[in-house]
Amino acid sequence: MSATQTKLQRAIVLAAAVITIAAVTGCHKKNSGVNPSSLGPTTASTGEAPTATITADPLTIDQGQSVVLNWRTQNADTVTIDGIGQVNANGTQTVSPSTSTNFHLTAKGAGGTTDANVRVTVRVPEAPTVPTNESDMGSEEVFHQNVKDVFFDYDSYDLRPDAQSSIAQAASYLSAHPAIRVVIGGYCDSRGSAEYNLALGENRANSARTALVNAGVAASRLRVISYGKEKQFCTEENETCWQQNRRAQFSLDR
Amino acid sequence: MGGNLVGSLILHGLVAAVIFGWAFIFRSYTPPWGEQASTAGAIQATMVASLPLPPKQRDLDTGVLTSETPSPAPLIAKEKTEPPPTPHEVPIPTKAVKPPKVAPKATPQPPKHVQPVPPQPQKAATGDTGGIRIPQATMELKNGTASMSVQNRTFGARFAYYVNIVNRTVAQNWYTQEADPIASNGKSVTIVFDINREGIPSNARIETRSGSPTLDTSAMRALQRVDGFGPLPQGDHITVEYTFNYRRQ
Amino acid sequence: MFSPVRTSTPTPARLPFCMAVLCLLVLGASSLHAQDWFKTETSSGASSIRIAVADFKPLSTDPQTAPFKHTFDTTLFNDLTNAGIFDVVSKSLQPQSTPGAPAEINLQQWSTAPVSAAMVAFGGFSVQGGRVICNGYLFDAKNTQYPQVLAKQYNEAASEDSARQIAHRFADEIIFRLGGGTPGIAETKIYYVKIAGGNKEIWAMDYDGANQHPVTHLGTISISPRISPDNSRLAFSSLGKNGFQIRMFSLLLNRAVNFPSAGGTNLSPAWSPNGKDVAYSSSRTGDPEIWIADANGGLARRITSFRGPDVSPTYNPKTGSQIAWVSGRTGLPQIYIMDADGSAVQRMTDGGYASSPSWSPNGQFLAFAWNRKYGPGAPGGQDIYVMEIATKRWIQLTHDSGPCDFPSWSPDGRHIVYANSANGRASQTRIWSMLADGTQKHPLTGTGTDMPNWSWK
Numbered sequence: 040m041s042a043t044q045t046k047l048q049r050a051i052v053l054a055a056a057v058i059t060i061a062a063v064t065g066c067h068k069k070n071s072g073v074n075p076s077s078l079g080p081t082t083a084s085t086g087e088a089p090t091a092t093i094t095a096d097p098l099t100i101d102q103g104q105s106v107v108l109n110w111r112t113q114n115a116d117t118v119t120i121d122g123i124g125q126v127n128a129n130g131t132q133t134v135s136p137s138t139s140t141n142f143h144l145t146a147k148g149a150g151g152t153t154d155a156n157v158r159v160t161v162r163v164p165e166a167p168t169v170p171t172n173e174s175d176m177g178s179e180e181v182f183h184q185n186v187k188d189v190f191f192d193y194d195s196y197d198l199r200p201d202a203q204s205s206i207a208q209a210a211s212y213l214s215a216h217p218a219i220r221v222v223i224g225g226y227c228d229s230r231g232s233a234e235y236n237l238a239l240g241e242n243r244a245n246s247a248r249t250a251l252v253n254a255g256v257a258a259s260r261l262r263v264i265s266y267g268k269e270k271q272f273c274t275e276e277n278e279t280c281w282q283q284n285r286r287a288q289f290s291l292d293r
Numbered sequence: 294m295g296g297n298l299v300g301s302l303i304l305h306g307l308v309a310a311v312i313f314g315w316a317f318i319f320r321s322y323t324p325p326w327g328e329q330a331s332t333a334g335a336i337q338a339t340m341v342a343s344l345p346l347p348p349k350q351r352d353l354d355t356g357v358l359t360s361e362t363p364s365p366a367p368l369i370a371k372e373k374t375e376p377p378p379t380p381h382e383v384p385i386p387t388k389a390v391k392p393p394k395v396a397p398k399a400t401p402q403p404p405k406h407v408q409p410v411p412p413q414p415q416k417a418a419t420g421d422t423g424g425i426r427i428p429q430a431t432m433e434l435k436n437g438t439a440s441m442s443v444q445n446r447t448f449g450a451r452f453a454y455y456v457n458i459v460n461r462t463v464a465q466n467w468y469t470q471e472a473d474p475i476a477s478n479g480k481s482v483t484i485v486f487d488i489n490r491e492g493i494p495s496n497a498r499i500e501t502r503s504g505s506p507t508l509d510t511s512a513m514r515a516l517q518r519v520d521g522f523g524p525l526p527q528g529d530h531i532t533v534e535y536t537f538n539y540r541r542q
Numbered sequence: 543m544f545s546p547v548r549t550s551t552p553t554p555a556r557l558p559f560c561m562a563v564l565c566l567l568v569l570g571a572s573s574l575h576a577q578d579w580f581k582t583e584t585s586s587g588a589s590s591i592r593i594a595v596a597d598f599k600p601l602s603t604d605p606q607t608a609p610f611k612h613t614f615d616t617t618l619f620n621d622l623t624n625a626g627i628f629d630v631v632s633k634s635l636q637p638q639s640t641p642g643a644p645a646e647i648n649l650q651q652w653s654t655a656p657v658s659a660a661m662v663a664f665g666g667f668s669v670q671g672g673r674v675i676c677n678g679y680l681f682d683a684k685n686t687q688y689p690q691v692l693a694k695q696y697n698e699a700a701s702e703d704s705a706r707q708i709a710h711r712f713a714d715e716i717i718f719r720l721g722g723g724t725p726g727i728a729e730t731k732i733y734y735v736k737i738a739g740g741n742k743e744i745w746a747m748d749y750d751g752a753n754q755h756p757v758t759h760l761g762t763i764s765i766s767p768r769i770s771p772d773n774s775r776l777a778f779s780s781l782g783k784n785g786f787q788i789r790m791f792s793l794l795l796n797r798a799v800n801f802p803s804a805g806g807t808n809l810s811p812a813w814s815p816n817g818k819d820v821a822y823s824s825s826r827t828g829d830p831e832i833w834i835a836d837a838n839g840g841l842a843r844r845i846t847s848f849r850g851p852d853v854s855p856t857y858n859p860k861t862g863s864q865i866a867w868v869s870g871r872t873g874l875p876q877i878y879i880m881d882a883d884g885s886a887v888q889r890m891t892d893g894g895y896a897s898s899p900s901w902s903p904n905g906q907f908l909a910f911a912w913n914r915k916y917g918p919g920a921p922g923g924q925d926i927y928v929m930e931i932a933t934k935r936w937i938q939l940t941h942d943s944g945p946c947d948f949p950s951w952s953p954d955g956r957h958i959v960y961a962n963s964a965n966g967r968a969s970q971t972r973i974w975s976m977l978a979d980g981t982q983k984h985p986l987t988g989t990g991t992d993m994p995n996w997s998w999k
Contacts, residue, residue: 194874194895194916229968232897232911232947233765233993234810235868235875237786238823238830238851241807245828264785265807265825269742269763276966344907344928344978346626346956453685454661454720461591462722492723520904523723526691 089115089148093155101162105135108142110155115146136161176219176291183289185212186221189247191285193228196242198250206247209289210254222292223247225265226272228281237267247287262292432460435542436469441535445528452526459488459522463535466518471511477539480505482512484537489530492522500534512537591720594631594652594659594683595619598676599642602668610674610705611667617706618663620750621713621728626956626977627721631659642666644679644690653683660684661691663716674700678712680719692719706752724954725999732950732959732986733757733767733776734973734994742992744778744791749952749975749996751986758791766810770817771998775799775837777811777820788822788839801839806830810854813837814882815862815998821845821882823853823867832867834882845884851875854898857882859998860905866890868897877910879931890934895924898948902955902978906931909939909949909958909978926960928978939980950996951978959986959994968992 093110100106112118112128119125121143123132134142136159144155176182186209189202198206213219225240244263252258273280431440441460443449449456482503487496497516499509516535525531597615600607623630635656641647641664652662665678680692692715698704710728717726727749736745736756744767747754757776758764764780776791788808790801806825813820817837824833827844830851835842846852850871858864866879877896880887890896890908895916900909908931913924924945929936940946940962949960958978963971973994976983986994 194870230916231895232854232868232875234823234854235851235870235897237807237809238825238853239870241825241830242851245825249828262784263806266781269765269781274967344955346977346979450685451688453688454682454691457591457660458720458722461589519722521723523719523721 087114087148088150089113089146089153091115091118091144091146091153091155093120093142093144093157095142095157095159098158099160099162102137103135105133106159108132108134108157110144112144112146114150115148115153117147118144120144134159138163176293177216179291182219182291185209186289188289189287190282191243191287193281193285194231194239196239196246198246202247203250206250206254210251210256213251213256213260220260220262220292221251222262222264222290224270224288224290225263225267226270226284226286226288227268228284229268229271229274229276230281231268233267233269237265237269240265240267243285243287247289432464434464434467434469436472436474437537437539439464439467439535439537441533444532444534448528448531455522455526459533460535462519462522463515467515467537468511469539471514472508472539473505474539474541477503477505477508478541479539480508481536481538482509483534484512484516485532485534486516487530487532488522488525490525490528492524494519494522501536503537503539505539508537508539590627590629591661592629592631592659593622593661593663593716593720594636594657595622596636596662596664597640598665598667598678599640599646600668601642601666601675602670604669606669606700607667610669610700610702613702613705614667614676614709617709617750618713621710621726622663622716624750624957624975624982625713625717625721625726626982627717631657640664643677644681644693647679647681649681649683649686649689661716661720663712669700672700674698674704674708676708676712678715680716692716703753706748710748721954724956727952727954727957727996730953730999731769731773731997732973732994733769733997734961734987735765735767735992737969737971737990737992744776745991747986751973751975754987757793764789765993767993767995768811768813769995769997770813770837771815772817773997773999777801777813777822779809779811779822788820790837790839804842812855812857812865814857815859819882821855821857821865823851823855832865832884845882846880856899856901858901858905859903866899866901866908868899874916877908877929879908890929890931900950900958902928902951903953904955907951907978909951911947911949911960913945926958928958937980939976939978940983946974948993950994952996953998957996959996961992961994 089112091110091112093108096107096109108120109131110118110120110126110129115128117125118128120132122140123134126132128146139158139160141156141158146153146155187205189198189205191197191202192199213221223244225242225244227236227240227243241263244265248258248261248263251261268284272283272286431438439460441456441463443456480503481501482499482505483501484497485500486494486498488494494516497513499513503509512535515537595615595618598611600611619630619633622628637651637657639646639648639651643666647662647664649662651657652659660683662681662683663678664681665676667674667676669675674696676696678692678694678696679690681689682691683689694712694715696708696711698708707729713728714726717728718724730749731746732749733744733746735742741761742763742765743756743760744758744764745754745756757767758778758780760780762781764778767776767778769776774792774794776793778789778791779786780789782803784803784805786807786809787803788801788811790799791797792799804824804826806828807823807830808825809823809830811820811822819834819836820839821832821834823830824842824844825831826833829849830853831844831848832846832852832855833842833844845865846867846869848869848871850869852867852869852871853875855865855867858866863882864879865882866877868875869878870876874893874895875897876893877890877899878887879890891910891912894912894914896910896912898911901907902909908929910927910929911924912927915923923942924947925938925940926946926949927936927938939958940960944962944964945966946960946962949958951958956978957975959973959975961971962974970989971992972985972989973987973991974983974985
C-alpha cells in the first residue's frame with residue numbers, strides 16, 4: 040500500500056466521523072427549547088401574577104334600582120368580591136345597593152394577589168330641610184296685607200297714582216324682609232284678544248316690577264308671569280269686574 | 294233786474310229751508326250713519342283687487358262682495374252730495390232721472406248699487422227657472438256679451454268645458470264700469486292671448502279695436518287680473534280670441 | 543258725456559223751476575233709508591257653473607255599502623256646495639236615476655229643465671272584500687260629443703273615514719279642474735283650541751268640522767296653534783312654570799320636539815311660507831317684541847323695538863317677505879305691516895281695537911278682528927273685517943252676532959274660519975266658517991272652541 044492511499048482512507052473515515060458527530064450535536068441544539076404543548080394549564084404552578092378588572096353598569100342609580108357587576112380575571116384561582124363572597128373567575132352579578140358602595144374584587148393566584156374596584160353611586164332623595172328663620176318667607180296673609188295688588192286703566196300698563204303708593208308700601212315691606220321672593224302675575228279683563236291681552240299682562244307685570252326695582256328691591260327677587268285673560272278673578276260683564284281683572288298680582292314665589 | 298234778484302233770494306231761501314228743515318225733521322228717524330254701535334262700521338270699500346269668488350247671482354240678497362265695487366256708502370249719503378253739481382242738468386227733463394247715475398262721473402267712486410237692484414227678477418236659489426242656458430261660446434253679461442273661440446277647433450270641441458271656464462273667468466273679471474258707457478255702447482273689441490300648459494295667459498294683444506279706448510283698456514285689464522285658468526287638459530298651449538261686446542242695459 | 547243745455551243767462555222762470563224740481567228730488571230721496579248692509583249686484587252677470595251631483599250607484603251587495611255610500615254622497619255634495627264657486631243643483635230637482643258608468647247616463651235628462659246642469663258628477667260605489675272601490679266621473683252635460691271631463695278611480699280600505707276622504711279627494715279634483723286651477727280645500731284641516739275644564743288643549747278637525755280629535759295632552763293652557771306649511775309640525779304657546787313658552791309638536795312623530803325656552807312670555811308663533819322661520823312675540827327683553835327664529839328655535843333675532851306690546855305676527859304667504867302684526871305703541875292695538883327685517887313699517891288701521899291679522903294666500907288682503915268702538919262707555923262690537931292692503935279699503939264681514947275673533951284664511955283664498963261667541967262669554971265660543979265675502983256662514987263645532995288655524999294645503 041502506498042502512503043497516500045492510507046492518508047486518503049484516514050481522511051474519509053475522519054470526515055465521516057465528523058459528519059456523524061455534527062449531525063448528532065445539531066439535533067441536540069433544537070431540543071433545548073421548551074415545547075409549549077408539554078406544559079400544563081397556566082396555573083400558579085407556572086408562577087405568573089393574576090390580573091383582574093371589574094365594571095358596573097350603570098354607575099349611578101336611584102335608590103331601589105339595580106346594578107349589573109361584570110368582572111374578568113386571569114391567572115387567578117380564587118376570586119372574591121366583598122359583600123358577595125367567592126365567585127367564578129369571570130362572571131356577572133346583579134346587585135341592588137341601598138347606599139353608595141365600593142365593590143372590591145380580590146383575585147388570588149400562585150403568582151400573587153391583585154384586586155380591582157368599582158364604585159356605584161346611589162342617589163338618595165334629600166330630606167326636606169327644615170326652614171330656618173333666615174329663609175322663612177312668612178305667611179301668605181301677612182304678605183298680602185302689606186303687599187297689595189296694583190290695578191290699571193283699560194288698555195294701559197302705566198302705574199296710576201294709587202298704584203304708586205301701593206308700590207312704595209310694598210317696597211318698604213320687601214326691603215324689611217330680604218328673604219321674600221315675589222312672583223308678579225299680569226292680568227287683563229275679559230274683553231279683547233287673548234294674544235294681545237297676554238302681551239299687555241306682561242307689560243303690566245313688568246311695569247310693577249320696574250317700579251319695585253326703582254324703589255330699591257333687588258331685581259333677582261322678582262319674577263314675572265303673564266296670564267292675560269286666561270285666568271280671571273271674577274266673571275261678570277261690568278266695569279267693576281273688569282277693573283278687578285286689570286291688575287298686577289303679587290304672590291310669594293316658593 | 295230786481296225781479297231776478299228777488300226770485301234768486303226766494304229760491305236760495307227755499308233751498309236752505311228745505312235742507313235745514315229736512316235735516317231737522319228726518320234726523321231722528323234714521324240713526325246717524327256710522328255712529329250707532331250696531332251699525333257702526335258700515336262698509337267703506339271700493340276694492341280694486343277681487344276676492345277669488347265668482348260674483349254672486351241675483352237671487353242672493355244678503356251682503357255680497359262682488360269682484361267689483363261694493364257699495365261704498367248708503368244711498369242717502371250719495372243723494373246728499375248730488376245737489377251741487379246737478380242744477381246744470383236739471384233743466385233737461387230726460388236727465389232728471391239720470392242724476393243718480395250721472396253723479397258718479399263727478400265723484401271718483403262709482404256706486405253700482407243703485408239702478409241694477411230693482412229690475413232684476415228674484416230668482417229662487419234652487420234654480421226653479423233653471424240656470425242660464427247659453428251656447429258655450431257666448432256668455433251673456435249685464436252690460437253686454439262676451440264670446441270666445443279657440444283657434445284650434447278640435448280643442449274647442451273636445452274640451453268645451455275648458456273653453457267655458459276661460460270665458461267665464463275673463464268675463465267675471467271684466468269691470469264694465471271702466472268703459473265709458475256712451476262711447477262704448479254697441480261697440481266690440483277683440484283681444485287675442487295664449488294660454489300655456491299650466492293655464493297661465495300671456496301675450497295679450499288687441500286684434501280689433503273698438504273705437505272706444507276705454508273699452509279696449511277695460512278688456513285688456515280684465516285679462517290682466519286673471520292669474521290662471523287651470524292646467525290645459527291637452528296640449529302645450531292654445532290661442533284664444535276673445536270678444537267683448539258692450540251694450541248698455 | 544252729457545252736454546247741459548243752458549243758455550248764458552237763464553231766465554228767472556227757469557231757475558225757480560229747476561230748484562223746485564231739485565227740492566222735490568231731495569225730499570223724495572229722504573224716503574230711502576240708510577241700509578245696514580250693502581246690497582250689490584254682480585258687475586258682469588257671469589253665472590257660476592251649475593253642477594249636479596248625482597247619488598252614486600251602489601255596485602255591490604255588501605251590507606256595508608249603503609252606510610258608506612251615504613256618507614260619501616253627503617260629503618261630496620257638501621264639499622261642492624262649500625266650495626263657493628258652484629251653483630249646486632238641489633237634490634230635490636234631480637232625476638231619480640243613478641248612473642254608475644258613462645254608458646248609463648242620459649245627458650239629456652240632466653241638461654234640460656228643471657235640472658239645467660252644465661256639469662254632472664256621478665259614478666259607482668262599492669265595498670268588496672273590505673275595500674271601498676269608487677269610480678267617479680265628471681261629465682259636461684252640454685257637450686254631447688265629448689262629455690268626459692274627469693274619470694277617477696279610488697280604492698281604499700273600507701271605513702267611514704275612508705269613504706269621507708275619497709269624497710274629499712274627488713271633490714278637490716272637480717274643484718281644481720273647474721275652478722281655474724286653484725286646488726280645492728276638501729282635504730285641508732283646521733287646528734284649534736278646545737276649552738276643557740280649566741285647561742285649553744290643541745285639537746284638529748277636517749275643514750268641514752268632521753273628525754274632531756285632540757292633538758296635545760298637556761294639562762295646561764295651550765293656545766295659538768299654527769300648523770307648518772308642510773303639515774309636519776304644529777307650533778303653539780303653552781303655559782309652563784315660567785310663563786308662556788313656544789312649543790313645537792311633530793305630527794309625524796306624534797310627540798313634542800325641542801324648541802328652546804326663553805325668558806318672559808312667548809306667544810303667537812307664525813310660520814314663514816317656506817317653513818324655515820318662525821316669527822313670534824317674546825318679552826325676554828322686558829317688553830313684548832316680535833322675534834324671528836328658525837324652525838328649531840335657534841338664531842333668534844329681534845325685529846321690532848316699539849314701546850308697547852307687539853304680538854300676533856303673520857307672514858305674507860305669497861312672498862314671505864312681509865309681516866303683519868298687532869302693536870299697542872299708540873295705545874289701543876292697531877295692525878301694522880313691515881318687511882321681514884323690520885323696516886318699512888306701515889300702519890293699516892286708523893283706530894279702534896284691531897287684533898289677530900291673517901294674510902290672504904294671494905297676498906292682497908288682511909282679515910282681522912276689529913272693534914271700531916272700544917272703551918268704557920262706548921261698547922262696540924268686535925267683528926271680522928277684510929282690508930285690501932294696497933288701498934287700505936275694508937269691508938265688514940260679520941255683524942250683530944257677538945264678538946268675533948281669530949280669522950284664518952283657507953288656502954284657496956275663498957273661505958275664512960273664525961271664532962264667535964254669541965253672548966260674549968268665553969265658554970260659549972264656537973268656530974264658524976264663511977265665504978270670504980261674508981256669505982254662507984255656518985258653525986263647524988259646538989261650544990268651547992277657539993282660535994282656529996287653517997292648514998296651508
